[in-house]
Amino acid sequence: MDRKITYKLVFIGAPGSGKSTCIGAVSDIPVVSTDVACTDGLASIKETTTVALDYGEMSLGDGERLLLYGLPGQSRFTFMFDTVAENLAGVVMLIDASSAAPLEGLEETLRTYAGRIGETPFVAAINKVQGNVDALREQVAETLRRHGLVGPVIVVDARRREDMALIFDLVFLCAEYSDV
Amino acid sequence: MSDRQKHIPVLLPTPDRRQCEMALDELVARNVDGISLALLAYRDGHPYLFRGKELQNAGKLAAMASSMAALSGTMLREIDSDSGEMTLLQGKKGKIIIVQVPAANNLMLLAVHTTEEVNLGLLLAHTKSCVTKVAASFGAAQAGQP
Numbered sequence: 001m002d003r004k005i006t007y008k009l010v011f012i013g014a015p016g017s018g019k020s021t022c023i024g025a026v027s028d029i030p031v032v033s034t035d036v037a038c039t040d041g042l043a044s045i046k047e048t049t050t051v052a053l054d055y056g057e058m059s060l061g062d063g064e065r066l067l068l069y070g071l072p073g074q075s076r077f078t079f080m081f082d083t084v085a086e087n088l089a090g091v092v093m094l095i096d097a098s099s100a101a102p103l104e105g106l107e108e109t110l111r112t113y114a115g116r117i118g119e120t121p122f123v124a125a126i127n128k129v130q131g132n133v134d135a136l137r138e139q140v141a142e143t144l145r146r147h148g149l150v151g152p153v154i155v156v157d158a159r160r161r162e163d164m165a166l167i168f169d170l171v172f173l174c175a176e177y178s179d180v
Numbered sequence: 181m182s183d184r185q186k187h188i189p190v191l192l193p194t195p196d197r198r199q200c201e202m203a204l205d206e207l208v209a210r211n212v213d214g215i216s217l218a219l220l221a222y223r224d225g226h227p228y229l230f231r232g233k234e235l236q237n238a239g240k241l242a243a244m245a246s247s248m249a250a251l252s253g254t255m256l257r258e259i260d261s262d263s264g265e266m267t268l269l270q271g272k273k274g275k276i277i278i279v280q281v282p283a284a285n286n287l288m289l290l291a292v293h294t295t296e297e298v299n300l301g302l303l304l305a306h307t308k309s310c311v312t313k314v315a316a317s318f319g320a321a322q323a324g325q326p
Contacts, residue, residue, distance in 0.1 A: 039287065
C-alpha cells in the first residue's frame, strides 16, 4: 500500500457554523460521521449534532492528501481535540455570519480551545455570508487580538473546494512565516 | 448555544427519575463487586444522573461516553451496516462498558466503570438488566402523566 503524504486540518466553530457541511462538500470519500439527534435547545437550530468527529479526505494532487477533521462545537467535547492534535497542520475556525450573534460563537470557541489554537497555525474563516461583512471581519480580528491571537481572517463559502484550497495555502503560509 | 446553559430536553420523552436512581443504585451498590461508577447520559453527551464514586466532571464523562458510542456505531456501520448497541473498553486497571438504553429512540446511554477483577459475563448481565429497567421507566413516566 502506498504511503501518501498527508496533512491534517481540524475544523472548529460554534454548533451550526458549517463544519460538517464543509467536510461533506469537499471530501473525496464518504464522510465518516458521528451525528446524533439533539436533545437540547440546539434542536431548534438543527436536528443532529456531531458528538465525536466528522472525517473526510481531499486530494491535493501529486499524491498528497488533506485529512479533514470536524470537531463538535460544544465545549463539553473539548477532549476530542487531543485525539486529533498530533501532527496537525492547522486549525480552521469557522464563524457563522448568518448567526444572530456570530461573535458570541467565536468567543465560545476561543474559550473552549484556549491554549490550543495558539499552538498551531490557524485561519479564521467567516462562513455563510450574505452581503457585506467588512465590519464583522474587523470585529473577528479584534476578538482574536483580545485573545492574544493573530492570524488571517477570510470570507469563504466552505462548501467550495477552491476556498478549501485557499484555507490550506494560508495555513501553510502561517506555518512557514510565523513563530508557531 | 452555550454549554454553560442548563441542559433542558426539548419535547422529549423523559424516564421516571426515581426508577432510574433505583436501577443504578442496585447495579452499583448491591449486585456486582467492583462496579465503581454508573452514569446515565443523553445520547448527545449531557449527564442525567450517576451513582458510585465521586466525579469531578460528570459532564466530561457523559460527553466521552457519547463520543465513544457514536464512534463504535460508525465503525460497525462501516463494516457491516450494523448499529452499535454496546461498547466495551478494557484497560489494565478496569473496564468501561457503554450501552444504549433501548427506549425513546435511544435517547440515553448507560456507562459503567469497573475494577479489573470484575467478571465480564456478570457485568454484561447486570448492566443489561439495569438498562432494561431504565428503558421500562420511560413507560412508567408516560403512564404517570395526567
